[in-house]
Amino acid sequence: MAEKFINIKLKIWRQKDSKSAGKFVEYPLSNVSTDSSFLEMLDLLNESLVEKGEEPVAFDHDCREGICGMCSLFINGEAHGPDRGVTTCQLHMRMFKDGETITIEPFRASPFPVIKDLVVDRTPFDRIMQKGGFVSVNTSGNTQDANALPVPKADADKAFDAATCIGCGACVATCKNASAMLFVSAKVSQMALLPQGRVEAKERVLNMVHQMDMEGFGNCTNTGACEVECPKGISLENIARMNREYLKAVATSEEH
Ligand code: SF4
Ligand code: FES
Structure with a gap:
């Protein structure tokens, strides 16, 4: 699919810390490549916020290749967004339309309290x-070969x-x-x-x-x-x- 550039509106949950009340804040974002990943799109947003002297949006990530399980976002009402069999870091912006409003929340569950913005514990x-x-394996020299069983x-x-x-x-x-x-x-x-x-x-x-x-x-x-x-x-x-x-x-x- 050919690369396109879309303009979107992000509606993002902002919350200072676990004790503060949170709220949605809207951010317009233009010229987003449909080839970029969802987290690269958030990087773009954060670069623009930092340039304006505003606090970047906190979100969890590490491997960015579907392995670590850190990128816990609820996107348009679905865990890891609208695609199937992928994590948020593997989700691409081609899944979204030009002019679309994308709602991004942290995972919501009482055992996972929000630490900041989109990051949960x-x-x-x-x-x-x-x-x-x-x-439990005894490693003091007499360990069986795994394929012996x-x-x-x-x-x-x-x-x-x-x-x-x-x-x-x-x-x-x-x-x-x-x-x-x-x-x-x-x-x-x-x-x-x-x-x-x-x-x-x-x-x-x-x-x-x-x-x-x-x-x-x-x-x-x-x-x-x-x-x-x-x-x-x-x-x-x-x-x-x-x-x-x-x-x-x-x-x-x-x-x-
Ligand atoms: S959704 Fe649950 S079962 Fe599936 S990978 Fe994540 S933690 Fe494991
Ligand atoms: S950042 Fe590691 S699975 Fe998404």
């Missing part, structure tokens, strides 16, 4: 990971699919219950499907689900919006697997 995900998003191809593929979750939080922001079940189930599944992950499977699912509840995420009511908006196509099948893992762990736990 997603450390609840880190705390959930610290409760079990790993396998045969893994059926179908399981390896499913584990790999689950492992593509980048922890962006779009599933939470999209869900009417602010549920983190898609994220947590991806992290539980990627281990549960592999023999290396079975060793700690029971404690993992119990501890991660407990931490998810402690952080204030809501429950899953099978709406499926998370799967639609997930940039990595994480399947709802993982939630069903996590529920099975959880029930099995509760049923065989000594306290029950």
Whole structure:
């Protein structure tokens, strides 16, 4: 598609810090290349704000290639904007029309409070990971080769699919219950499907689900919006697997 230049109006959520009230502020922006990415467009806006001596818009980003999961923006009412299977940094301005007003908000969910403008605090995900998003391996010289344990191809593929979750939080922001079940189930599944992950499977699912509840995420009511908006196509099948893992762990736990 040939490069074009469009004029747009941005309606952006500005908020000084977590304690201040926020509000939408409008910014016109002209001559935006349709080949530029959404974040490059925001860079352009920020350059013009700095030139005018105004405060630039704070937004999260790091890799800018769909890997780190930092670019958490709600664009025209959708997590990561109108394209499918992409993060905000992979979204291109060719998805928008000349003259369009584009509304940009931070991810909205009470466990993810706004830190500033479009930046939210997603450390609840880190705390959930610290409760079990790993396998414990003794590295003192007698570690088995990873390929010494045969893994059926179908399981390896499913584990790999689950492992593509980048922890962006779009599933939470999209869900009417602010549920983190898609994220947590991806992290539980990627281990549960592999023999290396079975060793700690029971404690993992119990501890991660407990931490998810402690952080204030809501429950899953099978709406499926998370799967639609997930940039990595994480399947709802993982939630069903996590529920099975959880029930099995509760049923065989000594306290029950
Ligand atoms: S499940 Fe998808 S939407 Fe949720 S954190 Fe992982 S990659 Fe992001
Ligand atoms: S900036 Fe890393 S996924 Fe978008």
